[in-house]
Amino acid sequence: MRLLRPRPTPPPPADPGDILAEAEGLRVRLGSREALHGVCVPVRAGEVLALVGPNGAGKSTLLSALAADVPAAEGVVRIHGHPAADWSAAELALRRAVLPQSATLSFPFAVEDVVRMGRAPHASSPAEDDLALAEAMAATEVTGFARRPFSALSGGERARVALARVLAQRAPLLLLDEPTAALDLRHQELVLRVCRERARAGDAVVVVLHDLGLAAAYAHRVAILCAGKVAADGPPAEVFSERLLSEVYDQPVEVLSHPRTGALLVTPRRNL
Template identity: 80%
Template sequence: MRLLRNRPTPPAPAEPGDTLATAESLHVRLGTRDVLHGVDVTVRAGEVLALVGPNGAGKSTLLGALAADIPAADGVVRILDRPAAEWSAPDLALRRAVLPQSASLSFPFTVEEVVRMGRAPWAATAPEDDDRAVAEAMRQTDVTAFAPRPFSALSGGERARVALARVLAQRAPLLLLDEPTAALDLRHQELVLRVCRERAAAGDAVVVVLHDLGLAAAYAHRVAILRAGRVAADGAPEEIFDQALLSEVYDQPVEVIPHPRTGALLVNPERNL
């Protein structure tokens, strides 16, 4: 007699503004070092939330904690109103998808095989559903032409886009992306952030770690500025991208000005050449 295991249940569709994840008084310690100190962050459906701040501010650690990959020393992370630690791995994989900073594989998988790995949480679905999700994710990230190529033969930027396609194919309502534009050229930086906005417009919640404040200003609905493991400011870019605050946080003079033609917010380091 074969025992049937309970299949994980996909989450119900979220409404715009629904809270999909929170960090409440979150403290994280890595080794002997306290990295996050009492962080509060809310992640909502329909929004792109950018985490910005200087190196070592705790951005990737916060993302890892929101993904339930890094445990809290104190405080709590909730995913869909439930403590993250209480979700089983299969259920969690249907609710959040994570893009790490770098992607490496030891075996000679093709690009399509790598993207298809994102469908693993949906093992019980029809093959045609998997095919559609994989094809759509590859189209969105502009990697369809690479489908038969070995992942190991790609450039760094191409690998980064394939890794993002795998995350998109997972079709989770909470996307957690760590520096998805770091290895990309100008065109593909814009493409990736447009995809983030599209996923938010479709009802997902997207949290993205960015170093480029100009991209954060252009594409994020909300920004959390981290400094030394704490949230220095949280709000819409036009509300919190203050010249004095950014200059202090980054220890570098920064200018925040409106675009002369569109009025969009421009954030640049002050340079004396």
């Protein structure tokens, strides 16, 4: 007689500062190209970590490796203290939630049904699922079109629905690949505020960003990637220097203090 495995349960709450994921000596090859070269990055509970850098630097590859979606050629990725390969797919789904760059569906699911997919890993009651669903949709401001087909939404609306699905999953590690790329100014700010709120609640959030201003404003820590390596890792105020950013992006960059608040501002140096 075949014995059924017990359904995995969510991990216990983490303490602030606990390492929920880490890459150690990580090398990743994509075909014949080595996309990451000996990368070491910890991801801590209670923290928003922004991955920034030019196109092709390895940001999305690192995010995928931290999600256990891309295998390591060398080194190791640990999730909740164990090598990523030690977890089953069901166990991983309770520990990390992943937002890819683009969200596509082949069938005309309603928005509410797409968000409900985030509850699939959980053996929870309908009431718990409904509460998680309602909170995720409210946080991303998609409640107003819950019954519309996902395929009928704009790119920005789809991006917010995809984020709501990730939030509904209620995993303690959130891995978000360019969540603001398709969004207007208001919703870019909304998404990064949600990231901070999740970190404040004890989650670890890793977010790939191209907007250095958003990274400076919302990230607790920034890892600057360049040519598959980490060029700097630390608080934005420490690692966002004009010299380093100008070198990494091959574009003159200015780092300024806001005249009213003193907050860090990062902008290309332009000669118009």
